[in-house]
Amino acid sequence: MRTRPVAITIAGSDSGGGAGLQADLKTFTSLGVFGATIVTGLTAQNTIGVSKIYEVSPEFVEAQFDSVINDLKPKYAKTGMLASKEIINIVKKKILEYKLDLVLDPVMIAKSGDLLVKEDVIPSIKDLIKNSIIATPNKFEAEKILGGEIKSAEDLKIAAKNFYNSFSTNVVIKGGSKLGGMDYAIIDGEELELTYENVNTKNTHGSGDVFSAAITAYLAKGYSLKDAVINAKQFVSYSIKYSLDLGNGHGPVDPFAYPESIIEREISREIAEKLVEYLETHKDIVKKLLDQEEKLNIGVGTAYGDIATLAGGIIRYINWIKVDGPIVINYYDNLVTSILKETNKKIGISFSMSNRILSASEKGLIKISESGINSDTIIRNGKIILVADDLNDLIKKIEMITND
C-alpha cells in the first residue's frame, strides 16, 4: 500500500494551464507530493491576459474544505488567487478550524498585468498573513501590502524586515528580474538572500505559483521551512530557465523540467550502454576506428545539457578491446563531451585519425571541419570526433566509414 505526502492548493483555475492551481498541481506532482484542490474561482485566461473571472461562492469553498480535509488530512496548504474579501474570510476561518500550516501567496496580478483580485482585498489579506507560516509576496505585492516602493536590493531587505516585524510572520519577497532574480527571506529571524543565475526570458507565467507550491511540497515532504524555501528557489529557477515558448504572451514556466532532466539523464545512460554494447560486439569495427593501444570515448547528451560518457573510454590492444567504465554523467570532461557542448549534437564518438576518414570525406560520405559547424566529423587534437542526432544515425555513420 503506497501513500504520498498530501498538500492542498486553495487557488483559482488558469484555463491556459500555466499558472494558478494547474501550476500548483504540476509542481506538487513533480516533487512527489499528492495535490488536492480547493477551487476559489475560474479565470478565462491565456498567456496574453485574463478576460473574465468567475468567483466560487464562499459556501462552496467551505464545502470543498470540509470534503478534502476530513478525508485526506493534510497538514500543509497554500493559497493562490483569492479574489474577494468574502473568500479570504472563509479561507481564514477554515485554516484556523483545521489548524492548517499555510503558505500564503498574496496573488494580485497576472504576468499580463491583469488584476486577479478586487481592489479592496488588502485588509483581509493582511489579516490572513498573520495566520500563515510564511508569506511569499513579489515586489509589487509587498509594495501594496506595506506601502512604499522597492527599487533596489537594499529596499528589498528593508521591506522584508518591515514585513517580518509588522506581521510576525516568516516572509520571502521575490525581487523579480529587475533586481537580478534576487529574493530576500526572513525565517525565524534569520535573513537569507536567495539567488540563482539570472535567466533572461519573457516566459515567466506561473513562476510565483510554482515557487509557493514548491515551498508547500517540500514542507509536506518533511523539510524545515528554511530548507523548503532554499530548495523551492532552485526548483522555480529551473522551471524558469527551461520555461516554454507557448502562446503569444508570457509563456509558462515548466515545473516538469526538473524531474524530466533527471529522467533524461537516465535515458542518456541507457543509450550510452547500448552504444558500448554495439562496440563490444563489433570488434572488427573498433579495430578499424582505433589504432593499437589508443582510446576512444563516447558521449550522449540530454536536452538539459547533461552528458553521459565513459570515465575511462574503450582501449584497443591488438585483437581485443577493454571497456574502461563506468558510465558517468557530467563528471569527466573529454574530447567528446566538449565537442557535444560546442555543436549541440546529441551523441558522439572520438577515435583515431586515419586515411579511412580522409577517403570517406573525399567520397562525400562525411563532412570534416575543425569547428564542427555544419559538419558531422570534427578534427581536434589529432583525433576525430563523429557526432550525430541519435544512436541509429551515429551507427549508420560509423558503418559507412568502416564499410570496406
Ligand SMILES: Cc1ncc(CO)c(N)n1
Ligand atoms: C488563476 C491564477 N492564479 C494565479 C495567477 C498568478 O500567476 C494567475 N495568473 N492566475
